[in-house]
Amino acid sequence: MKETELEELSPAATRQAIDAGKVFAALEAARAEAAQVRGGMYWHKGSKARPDTPYLVRTTPAGGETSLGLESEETRLIYERFMTRKAAAEARLRQLREAMEQHRRMNRALRIGHCEPLVVKLLNQLAQADLSDHFRVVSTHALYAYGAEAGVHLQAGALATRDIDLLWDVQQRLRFATQLARVDRSMLGLLRKVDPSFRLRDDQRYTAVNQDGFEVDILRREQAETDPHPIKLSEADEDFWVVQARHAQQLLDAPPFSALIVATDGTMARMHTLHPLSFVRFKRWMAEQTDREAPRRRRDLLQAEVVEGLVRDYLPQWAEAR
Template sequence: MLEIRPNVARQYIDAVSVFEAWEDAEREASQVRGGMYWHKGAPSAPEAVYLVRTSPKGAEKSLGPKTPETERTYARFLERKQLAQDRLTALAEKRKEHERMNRALRVGRVDPIVVKVLDRMTSSGLSDFFRVVGTHALYAYEAAAGVVVDDDAVATRDIDLLWDVRKRLHFATALARVDSSMIGLLRKVDKSFRIKDLDKYTAVNQDGFEVDILRREQQGEDPHPIRMSDDEDDFWVTQARKAHVLMDAPPFSAVVVASSGAMARMNTLHPLSFARFKRWMSGQGDRDPLKRRRDALQAEVVEAMVAQYLPQWQAGGAD
């Protein structure tokens, strides 16, 4: 485990500041998406003019007849919308600048397809329904710690996304706003993604990169089996042993950087919760011995990282 160079650290700090400002601007702009207009009355009552608020999907809501108050509401909305859009546009350009600088200084090393998937999930409003678990979580920890861990600890060609089955109804509503299926969403990132014939919880692209979608073991009224949408070609989410531990652990989030310089936010779990889970996995006799050794290595690496570089995370993360 090596500390990143000072110039790389400075660039990462500056890039994250811009990225987080862009996130704030995106949230602000989302509050004023859609529009407002004055709806004229029928020919028999042309003086009956109403202010109408429209949603991005075309839904409409009357805000009342034209009065000095609704005129002020209309003016404030237009001003706020313009300011939000101007700020978002400016920060989007700054984000692109920093992504170019990230690439020039080799700030990141995450596979670009991972960052593209995370970015698409965020822009589609789906990131809150998932946590990155497994090997790729180490990229979030090392980014926050300002270190680079040994390649042996992060070598993988798949990303594990833990889906919160408790939020399945809200997820279905959110997914329907942006696509008909989860596999359809992934194909907006890379059109070559296909669900594997034998592992319906896994999508693989033409380069062999895989996306696995996991869930906790069935509890209470959890449906099982469960497909992520009505699309017959979509993911069938697989149950993972003790996945409730990963879902219930305190959250951890960091901005990760791809080798291309692109950035995205990765939501995962408390690093010590991750380490404890990996310790447990390394002791499972029915698990592949090679994976068990890597589990133990990852637990050791994350524990050392927290002790040396992330002392603020030494509390919490209990089983």
């Protein structure tokens, strides 16, 4: 790999990236803890049968309610433990968010990130909706994860793109549908929480594009015997119809890889993608497809060479062939 294809972070930027990453990881854990105590508990006045005896009710963020039993030593202890745990979780989450804002400013001041803020917002929205595990970034944007793990900035030639490809695991479609329904009516609706200008393309219903021309594509493996086809991500009137992609099953089978990426505004997100050498093999395969435009094939080959060089020079722990 040519030195002109990357720029190593300065020692100060490297230290800041490490410190910010630790706080972000702690924030992820705090969010998971807070999610376990979402909703609340309260004492209901009593039932018709026992109007003088309150009973404990657990509430959900969606407005659901479950009775946990009449007031007793046991239910009072449940209530006290829940409220203590909830208060502690919320306090820790608040403190870590404040710390993360300080790190965001430092990240920006030291120019640690060079990814578009929109990508970070999208990944964080998926994480907040508990949908991250259903997608892998398999496009050019995966290079941000590899570069971040290596502590380098890759140059624009390998990163030039205005779209992100999200590979969806069709085998988990029922679990995905259940979780999506908890947070939004559609995947497009979830995407519009990131940018309200996103619209599905009339000629490609698997692609959403915003007012700035940035595209989000949702891909799936080629149809297997057990797969329904075609597939729409929700029952909403307007939502993604997921497109079949060649070689996608190999990408789903590849070992996972995740890293914290940083945007130009200092915000951070965790990106889930695939083992870097699996990415290399995929890009080399893409470069050999004669039905693909020549400029795209040249970029595929460039990206394969860049990631291969990153593994060799900066990520030896990922050098095992996969």
